[in-house]
Structures are given as structure tokens and as C-alpha cells.
Amino acid sequence: MKTVKLLISIILTAAMASCGSKQQTTDDIITVDVNANYPEKELILQDFMDVEYIPLETTDEFITQGVVKAIGKKHIIVINWNNDGDIFIYDRSGKGIRKINRKGQSGEEYSMITDIILDEDNNELFILNNITKKILVYDLLGKFKRTFKFADNSNYTNTFNYDQDNLITHKGYLPELETEQSRHIIISKNDGSITQEIEMPYETIQSTTIDFKDGRHVKPNNYLTLPFNDDWVIYRTSSDTIYSHSRNHNTITPLLVRTPSIHSMNLQVFLFPTAITDRYYFMNIIKKEFNPEIAGGFPRTDLMYDKKGKKLFKYSLYNNDYTNKKEVHFFSKPENNEIAICQFFNASDLVEAYENGELKGKLKEIAAELDEESNSVIMLVKHKK
Numbered sequence: 001m002k003t004v005k006l007l008i009s010i011i012l013t014a015a016m017a018s019c020g021s022k023q024q025t026t027d028d029i030i031t032v033d034v035n036a037n038y039p040e041k042e043l044i045l046q047d048f049m050d051v052e053y054i055p056l057e058t059t060d061e062f063i064t065q066g067v068v069k070a071i072g073k074k075h076i077i078v079i080n081w082n083n084d085g086d087i088f089i090y091d092r093s094g095k096g097i098r099k100i101n102r103k104g105q106s107g108e109e110y111s112m113i114t115d116i117i118l119d120e121d122n123n124e125l126f127i128l129n130n131i132t133k134k135i136l137v138y139d140l141l142g143k144f145k146r147t148f149k150f151a152d153n154s155n156y157t158n159t160f161n162y163d164q165d166n167l168i169t170h171k172g173y174l175p176e177l178e179t180e181q182s183r184h185i186i187i188s189k190n191d192g193s194i195t196q197e198i199e200m201p202y203e204t205i206q207s208t209t210i211d212f213k214d215g216r217h218v219k220p221n222n223y224l225t226l227p228f229n230d231d232w233v234i235y236r237t238s239s240d241t242i243y244s245h246s247r248n249h250n251t252i253t254p255l256l257v258r259t260p261s262i263h264s265m266n267l268q269v270f271l272f273p274t275a276i277t278d279r280y281y282f283m284n285i286i287k288k289e290f291n292p293e294i295a296g297g298f299p300r301t302d303l304m305y306d307k308k309g310k311k312l313f314k315y316s317l318y319n320n321d322y323t324n325k326k327e328v329h330f331f332s333k334p335e336n337n338e339i340a341i342c343q344f345f346n347a348s349d350l351v352e353a354y355e356n357g358e359l360k361g362k363l364k365e366i367a368a369e370l371d372e373e374s375n376s377v378i379m380l381v382k383h384k385k
Contacts, residue, residue, distance in 0.1 A: 030256045030305050032312060034269045034285050038303065041313040045328050046320045048277060049340065050382040053321075054094040055366050056375035062096035064088050066344045066376030070118035070125075071335050075140070076378065077125065083112050087125070089140060094378070100142030102127075108144040110136050119161050119189070126167065126189070130155045135192060148192030151185065158225035160232075160336070162186055163247065166195055168232065170224045175217040178207040178237045184225065184245070198245060198252065202238035203263050208270055210290050220270075220286045220298040227337045228276040235273065238262070242273055256281070256305075274302075274330035275340045277383060281305040282315075282330050302329070321363040322353070328381075341381045347374035 045051060056066060056078065064086070070077040075097070078088040085103025090096055102109045110127045117126040124145065127136045133150040150156060154171035162168040166186045173179045186196040209219040226233040232245040233255060240263075242256040258271040268288040275282040287299040304315040319326045332341045347370045353359050354367035366377055 029254050030281065030312075032256055032258050032271055032283070032303065032305070033260075034258055034271055035260065036312075038312050038314050041304070041306075041315050043280075043304070043315055043317045044320045045317055045381065048279060048384065050384050051319075051321070052380040052382060053363055053366055054090075054092070054378040054380065055370065056088075056090060056094045056378060057096045058373070058375045059096060061099055062088060062090075062375065064375055066346075066378070068342050068344060068378060069113070069116035071339055071342060071380070072118045072120040073338075074120055075118060077116050077118055079113055079116070085110070085113070087113075087116070087142075098141070100138070102136075102138065102142060102144065107147065108136070115156075115159055117159055117161055117167060121164060122189070124189075126159075128156055128159060137189075146190075148190075150192065151187065151194050152181075154181070158223055158333075160225065160227055165189055168225065170234075175211065176205075176207040176209045177219065178205055178209075180205060182236060184234050184236075198234065200234070200236050200239050200241070200243060200252065202236065203261075204238065206238045206262050206268065208237055208268075208286070208288060210288065218290050218297060220296065220300075221331070222270070222272040222284075222286065223274070223333060224272075226273055226276055226334045229337055233273050233276055237270055242271070256283070275334065277340070279307050281307070284330075296331075321359060321361045323358050323360055326358075335380075337383075339380050339382050343379045343381070344376040345379065346376060348372040350377060 064078050065080040067079045067081055068076060069079055074092055076090040076092060078090060080086055085101045087100050089098050105111060110129050112129055112131055113127055114130040115128040123139050125138045133153060134147055136147045137145045139145060151171065154173050156169045156171055159167055159169035166188060168184065168186050170184050172182045184198040185194050188195055209217050211217055224235050230247055233242060234245050235242045240258050240261050241254050243252040244255045245252045262268060270286045271283055272286065273283045283303050285301040285303060289299055290297050291299065302315055303312060305312050317328045319328050330341055332343050334340060335342050350367040351370055351372055354364060359367050
């Protein structure tokens with residue numbers, strides 16, 4: 001299909017709203033001052049999200065380190081950290097269905113797994129490999145179906161199932177990731193050809209990557225694409241605006257605007273969305289300042305915008321299935337328009353928490369059946385219906 005470049009709809013008073021069909025006005029666009037000092041607020045996760053716990057079955061065949069790569073309505077796809085090529089397919093209750101491994105050097109095998117996209121409608125797994133710049137497609141039995149190359153020498157990140165025929169992904173370039181060629185693209189599931197490029201305006205290139213004199217490069221772990229309902233929240237680090245991309249209306253509209261401009265800062269501060277719900281917009285502020293002494297390596301501030309109260313807060317988020325204050329962070333990759341985030345608990349940690357009387361509810365029931373050698377327990381944080 002011939003490439004179509006997406007035209008930007010930025011007539012604010014006439015554009016469609018980001019997550020619905022109402023008309024958008026300038027009042028709908030949220031402005032975030034990344035230098036401001038906001039009041040603090042505590043939230044309970046279960047007050048606005050549904051939480052589901054899934055213990056992954058442990059057998060002689062199903063022993064896994066619990067890295068969840070994809071979740072559908074029927075399946076959970078899990079791999080190991082050590083790149084051994086094993087792909088574990090579980091059902092949504094956590095029962096093991098099968099393990100497949102197509103690691104190798106032939107044209108029908110993957111040398112490593114960068115990401116996995118699950119397409120249940122077409123009964124397919126898309127295995128992304130940023131080293132070879134290829135996507136290999138298998139059915140859920142592990143049978144090879146086809147392969148195709150990336151559009152160019154970029155890396156594909158934040159890749160999701162877009163519709164029946166396409167994937168959406170962000171193409172970036174190492175080491176900076178953000179270049180003039182970087183952008184969100186929609187690619188064919190059949191042959192990898194670009195069916196659409198999503199252009200966002202920017203002034204100059206601004207990257208989160210820090211380059212060291214010895215040749216090392218570091219960057220914060222952040223996501224440039226978030227699914228929500230039938231829309232997508234998309235962003236590039238060179239832009240002062242975070243957009244909503246409407247698949248139905250084929251437009252992008254401003255959702256969040258940061259101030260001051262990223263182009264005016266000496267010590268750059270980036271704003272990233274992390275989760276979008278019907279009421280709250282969660283985001284974090286990250287300074288381009290590497291500090292190996294802190295978690296993640298970069299100074300980070302969690303922010304939340306309350307659409308009901310129309311206010312911004314620094315927030316702390318807690319899991320109500322713990323008797324003590326167990327904090328939850330929106331750091332993991334968003335999954336799909338049903339599941340905002342997926343996190344996992346090591347069985348040994350849950351066993352210890354159970355023995356210390358720190359659990360309650362369904363999580364307590366699950367932990368009572370575990371031992372320290374059990375597979376991980378998956379926590380799905382889902383949008384309320």
C-alpha cells in the first residue's frame with residue numbers, strides 16, 4: 001500500500017477530543033509546568049482500576065523467569081531474561097498451554113527476542129529483533145509463517161497491535177533514538193511496508209540520551225506510545241506537545257502541553273505520559289541528569305492530573321491488597337486498551353509477605369498456595385468497565 005502521511009489536526013476548537021467524540025476546546029488541553037511545585041496526593045489503585053492476579057503454573061516444562069511480553073483476551077506470552085529463546089504460552093488463568101523455541105540462525109528462526117506482539121484475531125505472534133532488523137511471524141503452535149524487514153536501519157520500540165492488518169510502532173535510531181527520521185509509523189502485518197507515517201511538529205531535535213566520553217550511552221526508560229480505548233497517546237521528545245492519535249478519525253490532536261519549552265532549557269526536563277484513565281492522566285518528569293545512585297539512574301517526579309478537579313498533583317499510589325503501604329509505579333510497558341500495565345511478583349517475595357501477615361484478599365489466597373520455587377504471579381492493572 002502506498003505510504004500515507006498523516007495530516008495534523010490542530011484547529012483546537014474544531015478538533016475531535018482525544019479519547020471520545022466530543023468537540024475539543026482549548027480548555028481540554030492540559031498545560032504542565034515541569035518546574036512547578038505541585039501539592040501531594042495519595043491514591044489507592046483499586047479505587048479507580050480493576051486488579052487481577054494470575055499465578056503462572058509451575059511444572060517441569062513451565063519454569064520461567066516471568067517476563068511478560070504480551071497479553072490478549074485468551075493468552076499470556078512469557079519469556080526469560082537470559083535470551084534462551086523459550087516462549088511460554090499460558091491461558092488467561094495462568095495455566096501453561098505450550099512452550100515453543102525457534103531460536104537459531106536460519107531464515108525461519110530468531111537469534112534474539114526484542115519484543116513480541118500477540119494478534120489473537122489472526123492467531124499470530126510477531127517476534128521483533130532489533131539486531132537483525134526483522135520481524136518473524138509464527139502461529140500460536142510455533143509454526144513459521146513469514147518474515148519481513150524493518151523499513152530501514154532503525155530500532156522498532158513501543159510496538160502494538162493496531163488493527164486487523166497493521167501494527168503501530170516508533171522507529172528510532174541509536175544511540176540518540178530521536179533524530180529527524182524518528183517518528184511513529186503504521187506498518188503492514190503482511191510485509192512490513194509503511195502504510196502511514198504520523199508526523200508531529202517540532203522545532204529542533206531534543207534527545208534524552210546522555211553520551212559519555214568513553215563511548216557509553218544512557219537514556220531513561222520511557223514509553224512514547226500508550227493505548228487507551230480506541231485511541232493512542234503518542235509523543236516524541238523533540239515536541240512540547242503530547243498528542244492523541246485517533247484511529248477512527250485519522251487525526252492527531254493536542255492532549256498535554258508542557259512548559260517551559262524543552263528547547264529553552266539548559267538542564268533539560270522531559271515529560272512522559274505513563275498511564276491514561278477515564279479520570280486521571282499519569283505522567284512523570286525526568287531530568288536529563290544521570291545519577292547511578294538512584295533507581296532508574298535519572299531524577300524522576302511522578303505527576304497526576306485529575307480531570308474531575310482539573311488539578312495537578314505529585315502522587316503516591318498504593319496497592320490495597322497489602323496491609324502495609326505497598327507503592328505501585330506506572331513504569332512497565334502499557335499492554336493494550338484493556339490493561340494499563342502488567343507487573344509481576346516473585347513468588348519468594350509473596351511467600352515472605354504472606355508469612356509476615358502483609359497480604360489480604362485474593363493476593364493473600366494466592367500466596368498461601370505458593371512456595372519459593374513457584375513461578376511469578378502476574379498483576380494486571382485494568383481499566384474499569
